[in-house]
Each structure stands twice: as C-alpha cells, then as structure tokens.
Amino acid sequence: MKKEPGKTVNLAFVGLGKRGLSLLNLVLVAMDDIKVTALCDVYQDRTDRAADLVEEKTKERPFTTLDYKELLDRKDIDAVIVPSSWETHFDICLDFMKAGKYVASEVGGANSVEQCWDLVKTYEKTGTPAMILENCCYGKTELTVLNMIKQGVFGELIHAQGGYQHDLRTEVATGVEKRHYRLDNYKHRNGDLYPTHELGPIAKWLSVNRGNRMTYLCSMASKTAGITDWIRKNRGPDYDNANFKFALGDVVTTMIKCAHGETILLVHDTSLPRPYSRGNRLQGTNAIWMEDKWAFCIDGVSPVNKWGEYRWESFDDYYEKYEHPLWTWYRQRGLIGGHDGMDYLTLRAFLEAVKNGTDTPIDAYDMATWMSITCLSEQSVAMGGHPVPIPDFTNGRWMHREPAIPGRYCLDEICGPEYFEI
C-alpha cells in the first residue's frame, strides 16, 4: 500500500450527488497529484455529469459505472471517496477495504452497532485504513479550541456541548423530487441521525479513543411537527408525504458520559426554522467558551461586573492568539475550497495518508465510535431515554493509543517537509 512520495494517487468516487460533486471539484481544481480514474453512482445522469466535469478539466474520461462492485478489482484505483447515501456507507467501505483500497466515508450515522464492529474487524484483519471525512475536525474554530486545550487554557476539561442545528426542511421535504437519501431516514428513524459534525471535534478535544472513551448515552426526542408543517405551508396538502407521520423528533437531545467523568451534550435540530449553528461549548476548571455567543471567559483574567461576577469577553482576541499552526500556515498560503476551507484540509489529510501509506488521522476506531452514536441514540429514544452502553470498539487499546489529536498530518506535498501535529 505504501506509495512513493510525490507519486500520483488514483482516486475513485462512489456517490456523486451534491456532496460528491463538490469534493470531486475540489480534487480537480486544487490537487495536481490526484488522478480521478473512476466514478460511480446509482443514477447515470450523475455519473455522466461528473465524467463530463473530469474530462473537461483533464481531457481524460474516467471509467464510470452504476455498480461499485465493478471497481473493487481495478488496478487503477488506490483510494475511494464514499459520499453515498448514509445507509450504504458501511457496505461500500468494507468491500473496498477487503480489496485493499483506502476508503474515506462521508459523514453520517450507523444503522446498527454490528456494522461498526464489522468496520473495526475488517480494518484489523485487512490492515486497510479507513477514515470518516469529518471536516469539522479541521474547522478553524475547532482547531483553535484544540490548541487552547493543549496549551492548558481550559484547565481540566469537564463538559462539552455541540449540535447539528441546520434548517433542512426544504431539503428533506423535497426529498422525493431531489432524490435525497435524508428523506427516508426522517420518515422512519428517531434518534440523532447526524452527530459527527459536533461530536468529532469534541471527541478529539476529550481524547476519545486515545486515553479516554465514551461509556454510555441517554437520548430524548421531541414531538415531530416541523417537516409536515413546512410541507403544508409551502407545498400544500397534496404534496409528497404531506400526510405521512414522520418518525424523527424535531429536536433530539443526547447526553454522553466519558470514562474520565466528562459529559457531552449533543443536539440534532434540523426540522424547524433556524440559522445554522454547531452550537459548540466547552467548559473546564479554568475557562468556558461558547460558539453561538462567540464569547469566552477565563478564571482570574476576564473582567468582572460590580458584584464581582465574570463578564463575557469576545472570543476574537483568543481566536487570533491561539490560532492552530496548521491554520496559520493554511491562511497564509490562501484557503482552498468549500466550507471555509476545511473540506480541503480534511480531504488532504486522507490523501496524504494514502500517499505515505500511513494510517488515517481519523481512523476506523474513531469512525466506528462516532457513527455508532446514531443507532445507540435510536435505541435510547425507543426505550424512553434509557441509558445505552457505548461499546469499546478498540477492545481496550484506547488506554494506550498515542494521543495524536486528530492525528499526525503530513503536509510534505503541499508545504515542504514539515509535519504538523494536529
């Protein structure tokens, strides 16, 4: 699997909806050392459009197929990006791992604990690395906070919060006409369907799977009303699913306990009107940070009011002072691509691992652990908030694994022979 540095990586995509196309574009525009050799989706118009795009940029038309299994044995594929529907992530990734090809899954949650175990066992048996492309781990804000933690600013960590809080009513409600995989999940499942945007960074902050682990969770779902309300208001009573009783609660709250006593609070909130927010919050014995308020308070330093009680400070000064070295470098060279530049860093972290034949910075254990929260949350909701244990997918290795947060990231190819510990 080890690639010579500098050599081109042959890359395939399985899943070419909106997200897949966006990642493909990023590769085509910004990565000369990556060659897109194969494209797959279940819809031919998508593979056609994507192949056109590649051909337009590179003058070479990649292989296309509607069946990803046709890619498994191809010699011109080193690694595969999997931005397919949520429920297909595991099957596709596992098949490629067995075929010896690095895989990077887009984010989402698991449907069963068993498929998370299958991922880990396949990884252990084949030695083929996998990665979940959790771009928020590479967000500037999330990495700044990670840097502050490492420098001791928060003291002992106690509690973290976050959420996927995104008004997706249009996307879900129009899911039939837009062929969006979210729709079926919202119709039939009730739990935190999409936890990793906030949980990934939090897991890295709290050293989950590297000296710490999540032990159990409790989830609660509110009533469901938002999607139906949107359909009736915007499309009328005869539109798709206008009379379907959606299973997913509009707001799903999940509490998680860690082995070292920290608590994590997650909120899934995508069926009601609201601005986008990951709503992060972190508290330690020495400081508190709130993303929504963009505010910070540090013991013994922040100003006090007339009663001697702390007042919030703007996070701006700290944001500048504690910028992560990776971001300082990245900002100076100019950001690339979508989602404020973090997509590029994430995809590049995966591709650097492929090029260097190393493991991924967000590995199969992380992927299994983070994605398992979805089905565990469903179980807890189904049992009225009953606590559900979170498996130790490392089988004890978490106690000894090196605290690489979120892993050793080689930037050889893009900024000279420097290594950043991110």
Place this chain on the structure above:
Amino acid sequence: MKKEPGKTVNLAFVGLGKRGLSLLNLVLVAMDDIKVTALCDVYQDRTDRAADLVEEKTKERPFTTLDYKELLDRKDIDAVIVPSSWETHFDICLDFMKAGKYVASEVGGANSVEQCWDLVKTYEKTGTPAMILENCCYGKTELTVLNMIKQGVFGELIHAQGGYQHDLRTEVATGVEKRHYRLDNYKHRNGDLYPTHELGPIAKWLSVNRGNRMTYLCSMASKTAGITDWIRKNRGPDYDNANFKFALGDVVTTMIKCAHGETILLVHDTSLPRPYSRGNRLQGTNAIWMEDKWAFCIDGVSPVNKWGEYRWESFDDYYEKYEHPLWTWYRQRGLIGGHDGMDYLTLRAFLEAVKNGTDTPIDAYDMATWMSITCLSEQSVAMGGHPVPIPDFTNGRWMHREPAIPGRYCLDEICGPEYFEI
C-alpha cells in the same frame, strides 16, 4: 382567610440570611400596606439585625424567635415568607399551612417526592394556598416570551432549554464561615439542585399543570472538580473541605419529556468559572429564540444569507414590540427593588393573593412539580441516567385546570382595579 381589600397584611419571615434580608427590605421600602410582625432565624444575630431594620423603618420592633413553631398560633400573622435553607422549606411551609397561614417559599429543590406529595395533600386538606417565589417567572424577558407564545409567534412549541448557570464557587467554598446551606448540599448530593429559575418560566410557557404535564426525565452529572480546584487555588490545602470529595457534578444536565411531546433541557452549572446566564432557548414550528445570543429567527420573516439560510436577528426589536402588558405598566411607574425589578412583582403577586383571599398564581401543584425535579434528577443520576417518571401531583386535574399563565394577578392595590392575565 379572605382579607378586605385595602386592609394591612401582617407578615412574618422565617429565614433571614442574605435573601431573607433582601426581601424584608423590599417590603419595608416599598409596601405601606404590609406590616412585618414577626421574624425568625436559627441564628440570633440575624433576627436581631432584621428587627433593628424593621424598628428603624417603622418605629415598632417585631416579635423575634429562633423557633418558627412559636409563630404558628400567633394571631398577628396572616402570611409567612420562608427564605430558609433548602432542606427546611417543606417542613416550615406545611406547618404554617396547617395553621391556616398563607406561605411563600423561596426557591430550591425537594429532597424527596414524598414531601412534594405532603405539600399537595396539605394544600388540598387545609385549603391554605402556598406559593414558590420563583421570581424568574416575572422576569421581563420571560414574560415577553410568554406574551409572544400567547400571540402565536412561535407556532406549535417543540423544545425549550434553560439553566442555572452561575459561578457560585466562592459562595459554596466559603460556606462554613458564611454559614451557607448550599455547602452541605454540594458535599452530599448529585443532581440538579436548583432547577426552578429556568424551569418555572418554561413550565408556564408549556402550560405545565394546565393542559400539559412533565412525564419523565433523565439526568447526567459530569465529574466534580470545580469547587476543590477553587479552594486549592484561593485558600490553600488547609482550608475547610480542601480534601473533601464533593458529590455534586460540576455540570448536571437533565432532559424532560412532556405529555404533548415537547422536550425541556435543563443545565445546572455552578461550580466552574463563568458569567451568569439562565441560557433560555425556545423553539416552535415558527420561530427560535436564544437568550445567550440575544437572537431571534422567525420563519418567512427573518433575513436569509446567500444560500437562502436564515440569519439571526437581534431580539431587541421583538423585545420592545412584544413587551408584556404587566411590564409596560411596571416600567412606566418605575421598577422597584432587586433582580431587575422581578422580586417586587413576585412578592406582590403573593401578597395580592393574601389580600384578596385568592389562590396564588404559582400554586401548590406547581411548587410540588417544579421542586420534585431535584430529587428525581438525583435518582436518575444515581442510576446512570435511567429515566425516572415525574408524578402527576394534580392527580389528573392538569387536564382541566384553567390555563392561567402564570395565574390571575390582581394589581388592585398598586395600579387601580385592573387585572392582568400573566
């Protein structure tokens, strides 16, 4: 029990620490129609100081005692304010109710579900009204939001959040020298010790006990580190409790489900450095409000960004537009007393009930229900987040009780013969 309007109310205080003294002062400064006839505390220096204060203002020295039972049969007491330690609230209130005297307890949580039932049964048997002095129900912000709900701005209500988030490290850590009752609770109990400042207003928003009710909860507590950390940093290793292992987790999170599917999230966070915040948030099918960010978003009205996603608006304009009528009146006449004026409204709501011989706007059922959350939360934490049922203290009456939110409040004495539905 019915008092003639305009007649003076004879009032006693049991509990004259910082809070009791503050309420006593409010009565002395702002209420000509209330006569303070008796004072009680377990510490004589407190009763002496309070009696001096009354004598200085009124030229009459009230009766004082260290044993509240000496007050039970006195004819010169119509009503009693009980700002005593948390664990004595119920015993004192029940004894006065049996003696036919209106009681108003300061806020806090229950130690057992049984004492909540005792309160309700005593109320039903004696007919003597009780009230929990939850001043946040009368906060300007909370009443503005209530007014918005009543005017349909939020649409169907789905989810509410709030917290008691207050850096009390100094108060708790110096509890021995300051004789503060919080200390023992923090040393020995683990749960949401103080839920009503956020839960009271939320319960009124969601019509709890008047067409809705809370059915069960799950609680999770983080590790405990904050108080000990403060003691060691600020008082050194030989100070009181420097080596005591405090039971209370630094951050306690509680999820509550309502009969009509709404969820409530509570956070108790008082052992770490932070600015004060009740962190309220309310979401419906039509709008979301966030107190910490002082932001609002309403479907079809708020501005959108270039991707068509909502942007936050400042809450300022809505805050002015939807001011509650009670607050319009109160603001125009000039606010009185502490906590941004809400203490006065709360205490006055109780005293108006006494004067008119009516029930209290936050009654024995509300008091039992809200205070029960503390011991139920302890049970859930002790069982690793296991769901715990919340009793129906109304025994079914909640389905039919008039939706007075938070009750009919007579302002005859202070602003003419008008009644405000608040």
